[in-house]
Structures are given as structure tokens and as C-alpha cells.
Amino acid sequence: MLFKKKKIERRVSLEKKVLDSILSYCQMRHPNEGILILKGKSKQGNIMIDGLVIPPFNYSGPTFAGFPHSFLPFDMSYVGTVHSHSSGSAEPSVTDLHNFFGLVSIIVQSPYGDNDVFAWDSSGNPVPVSIV
Numbered sequence: 001m002l003f004k005k006k007k008i009e010r011r012v013s014l015e016k017k018v019l020d021s022i023l024s025y026c027q028m029r030h031p032n033e034g035i036l037i038l039k040g041k042s043k044q045g046n047i048m049i050d051g052l053v054i055p056p057f058n059y060s061g062p063t064f065a066g067f068p069h070s071f072l073p074f075d076m077s078y079v080g081t082v083h084s085h086s087s088g089s090a091e092p093s094v095t096d097l098h099n100f101f102g103l104v105s106i107i108v109q110s111p112y113g114d115n116d117v118f119a120w121d122s123s124g125n126p127v128p129v130s131i132v
């Protein structure tokens, strides 16, 4: 049945080495925002992230970061994006939700520590993150 009412809890498992790369990339881009594509796989709502891709032709400033989706190859291992918020708030902006890509959007807030990482679904609901 297509509409069987079994709510799958979405969650994110982030490899520690990927987290470290994300944090240093965000620090490097500060005070601008940085954006990266998350690579991994999704199984029963668990999104496992094991790699990163720098998007081609990405652009960013102090309050925005993005990339033209039309330049991306179709790749099933692209599960979402991560970008930084140099403002210090990890809440997704309206623009972030409009430009949602993939299954999950991770936002890292300044000062980009291990506890500054938050994941969101396409409706702006928080998704729990565990470091593996």
C-alpha cells in the first residue's frame, strides 16, 4: 500500500570526519556563508552522511549561499546540503526552504563547534543528528 500510515522518523547520522570537514570549511568561509553537498545514503528514514562535494559555481555572501542546481549531475548519493549561518542562528530562512535540495538541510551556526550543527527537513522541522 502506498499510503500506509507508518510514520518513518527521519534522522541523520553524520560521520565524525565529515563533521570535522564541514566545521573547518565553515570557519574558512566566515564571515561569508559556505555551502556543500552532502553525500551518503538513506535507509528507512536514516540518512547516513559519509562524504561532501563542493558544488560547482557556488556563490555566497554574509547572508546567503547557494549554487545553480542545473549544473549538478544526477546523482542518487546526493542526500542534501549543508551551509553555514555566520549570524549565529541555525534556523532555516525562507530562502533556505525555497532552495531545499535532497532529503535534509544541515545548518551550522557560528562559531561552528560540534554543538552548532542542526538538521532540518523540507518543512523546516528539526531532524535529530547523531555523530557516528
Ligand SMILES: [Zn+2]
Residues within 6 Å of the ligand: 083, 084, 085, 092, 093, 096, 107
Ligand atoms: Zn541559510
